[in-house]
Amino acid sequence: MAIKETIGKASTFVPRTVFPDYRLPQSYFLGHHRKAMLRMQQMIADIDLIFEVRDARAPLATRNALFDKLIATRAKIVVYTKSDICAVNRELLDAMHPEGNYCLVDTNKPRTVKKLLNIAKKEAENRDHFFGLRTMALGMPNVGKSSLLNTLRLVGVNRGKAARTGALAGITRTIPTFVKINEEPDVLLYDTPGVSLPSSMGYRRTLILSALGCTHPKMIDERILADFILFSVNKVDPAVYSKYSPPTNDIEEFLSNYCRYMGLRMKGGYPDFDGGAAHWIDSWRRGKAGKIIYDSLEDFNNQGEDESRFTSLKPTKQQARMMDPYRGK
Numbered sequence: 001m002a003i004k005e006t007i008g009k010a011s012t013f014v015p016r017t018v019f020p021d022y023r024l025p026q027s028y029f030l031g032h033h034r035k036a037m038l039r040m041q042q043m044i045a046d047i048d049l050i051f052e053v054r055d056a057r058a059p060l061a062t063r064n065a066l067f068d069k070l071i072a073t074r075a076k077i078v079v080y081t082k083s084d085i086c087a088v089n090r091e092l093l094d095a096m097h098p099e100g101n102y103c104l105v106d107t108n109k110p111r112t113v114k115k116l117l118n119i120a121k122k123e124a125e126n127r128d129h130f131f132g133l134r135t136m137a138l139g140m141p142n143v144g145k146s147s148l149l150n151t152l153r154l155v156g157v158n159r160g161k162a163a164r165t166g167a168l169a170g171i172t173r174t175i176p177t178f179v180k181i182n183e184e185p186d187v188l189l190y191d192t193p194g195v196s197l198p199s200s201m202g203y204r205r206t207l208i209l210s211a212l213g214c215t216h217p218k219m220i221d222e223r224i225l226a227d228f229i230l231f232s233v234n235k236v237d238p239a240v241y242s243k244y245s246p247p248t249n250d251i252e253e254f255l256s257n258y259c260r261y262m263g264l265r266m267k268g269g270y271p272d273f274d275g276g277a278a279h280w281i282d283s284w285r286r287g288k289a290g291k292i293i294y295d296s297l298e299d300f301n302n303q304g305e306d307e308s309r310f311t312s313l314k315p316t317k318q319q320a321r322m323m324d325p326y327r328g329k
């Protein structure tokens with residue numbers, strides 16, 4: 001079959017670049033994730049409103065079932081960040097949240113977080129707390145919790161950054177003291193470290209989270225991750241990368257064209273495949289390469305997966321063996 005006819009047709013991802021000893025890690029649950037969960041469990045009774053933060057590029061993959069039990073009795077709103085760098089799938093979000101308690105934001109644009117602040121202000125007025133309404137932002141690593149806090153603070157009290165942010169996962173490692181995001185009525189917000197899933201997530205979800213930057217940046221071999229991104233883009237529209245390469249399913253062919261376009265060459269003029277893969281992945285993580293969404297309504301309807309296995313903080317021995325090789329480093 002001609003290559004063009006096969007583009008975007010495969011339903012499962014099979015890496016083209018396979019190394020004999022390579023084993024795909026399928027979890028990324030670090031010591032500080034566990035510590036943060038235990039601390040949140042202690043604090044949760046005092047929290048009035050939760051902002052559960054997810055990445056709009058993968059609403060299903062960045063959902064963390066570990067939080068479901070923790071926040072079951074709290075008022076919550078699901079906040080989808082990075083709406084500026086994805087083709088938002090409203091159908092999927094409406095199906096996931098029939099009660100409509102979600103909000104799409106771009107944390108770089110203060111006006112998009114105003115709605116959230118208004119919800120918190122209304123809650124604060126209704127509850128009439130002496131110390132103010134206590135809110136908490138939680139979610140997977142690198143989904144934009146600290147950026148959300150900074151923008152809410154800017155909108156609410158017109159003050160600068162209070163939390164450190166960055167393109168890598170794991171910038172926030174402890175729960176700092178609260179930050180005031182509104183005065184009269186007072187609204188306080190706790191930022192929290194990103195927490196991943198405590199047992200094997202399956203390789204597709206691991207690849208998605210890695211492509212989004214929600215894991216250690218080098219957790220998955222870059223050529224395999226680049227291959228997965230190419231696979232995902234082909235499913236949506238290969239024209240997204242037409243600037244660099246004609247449509248292809250072959251990562252080596254794509255990277256060779258990409259390196260030529262970007263001028264990424266090694267000694268002797270050979271394409272720098274590793275450098276090209278890292279560059280292409282980084283562009284996707286930052287939303288500079290195009291807009292795709294990794295989860296679909298079909299994925300939501302077909303998900304027979306039992307998420308309850310993620311709700312325990314204690315992984316089994318077998319699960320622990322599948323943990324990320326970078327653990328503790």
Ligand SMILES: Nc1nc2c(ncn2[C@@H]2O[C@H](COP(=O)(O)OP(=O)(O)OP(=O)(O)O)[C@@H](O)[C@H]2O)c(=O)[nH]1
Pocket residue numbers: 081082083084085105106107108140141142143144145146147148164165166167168169170171172173192193194195286287
């Ligand atoms: N384009 C875009 N980028 C965003 C948005 N929100 C956050 N980012 C970027 O995403 C990256 C991660 O943001 P952080 O706020 O550090 O994420 P976090 O969830 O606090 O990360 P951890 O500390 O690992 O838990 C940063 O590079 C931000 O600039 C958004 O709405 N749009």
